[in-house]
Amino acid sequence: MKLFYAIMLFILGSVLASFYGVLSTRGPIGESIVKPRSHCNKCKRVLHFYELIPILSYIFLGGQCRSCKTKLPIYEPISEIMLGLAFSLSYLYYGVSYEFFMALVLSSLALNIFISDFKYMIILDSPLVVSSILILIIRFIYQGYRGLLVSLGSGIFLFLLMLFIGFLGKKLFKRDALGGGDIKLSFVIGLSLASLSMPYVSYALIALIFSTFLALPYSFFSLSSEISREVPYGPFLISATCFVFVFLEKFSYLVNLFTI
Numbered sequence: 001m002k003l004f005y006a007i008m009l010f011i012l013g014s015v016l017a018s019f020y021g022v023l024s025t026r027g028p029i030g031e032s033i034v035k036p037r038s039h040c041n042k043c044k045r046v047l048h049f050y051e052l053i054p055i056l057s058y059i060f061l062g063g064q065c066r067s068c069k070t071k072l073p074i075y076e077p078i079s080e081i082m083l084g085l086a087f088s089l090s091y092l093y094y095g096v097s098y099e100f101f102m103a104l105v106l107s108s109l110a111l112n113i114f115i116s117d118f119k120y121m122i123i124l125d126s127p128l129v130v131s132s133i134l135i136l137i138i139r140f141i142y143q144g145y146r147g148l149l150v151s152l153g154s155g156i157f158l159f160l161l162m163l164f165i166g167f168l169g170k171k172l173f174k175r176d177a178l179g180g181g182d183i184k185l186s187f188v189i190g191l192s193l194a195s196l197s198m199p200y201v202s203y204a205l206i207a208l209i210f211s212t213f214l215a216l217p218y219s220f221f222s223l224s225s226e227i228s229r230e231v232p233y234g235p236f237l238i239s240a241t242c243f244v245f246v247f248l249e250k251f252s253y254l255v256n257l258f259t260i
């Protein structure tokens, strides 16, 4: 039975990934997610339902449009497999628990940010708002009012901290060092990484510091090769958050250093 649920969760994850793909590529350019219907970006032909099945369609179509033979974006089947795996593995690892539901929310948010921030340098509001609400609901169900308050306090603290860092960066470098999306995202990071046994924002601060180390090699590579002058920070923030979330207990000895 456990395997059955894991397979169902894999399918759910891949279907959601395909929806997030549409949301994160259409949202930033102001297109609706329902109209126009899914179509080939080159020849504009509306896709049949059998061309919209996550992962399988890509394999059966040989990775190209049926009529104009344009290559389909490879990140689509990859993201569908990744989110499917994230959903089913977190079920197998955590069982139905607080960690499991949080993992569903965080992996979904991560995928949205990866697509829209790398592609358009934008973090959409809708995934941030939906994730915040879901996290607060999960907190309340599993941890009651105390979990809700600790989580909110941590979210607000991290949001204000990033707002201050952004303000400082702007004064020093005379340009936007942090995007508005990154600052809003830090609220969600604070919400998700507050720990009840250590009711401070220590884990969120670790994620913040860790994310700058993750972003450094990429920034260096992309600025030196002049791929782009701007580096998206969101994907590194959310990756660090997921990492700290999964290995939360392993960080407990470090936490004392960051206790405020």
Ligand SMILES: [Zn+2]
Binding pocket: 040, 041, 042, 043, 044, 045, 065, 066, 067, 068, 069, 070
């Ligand atoms: Zn086509």
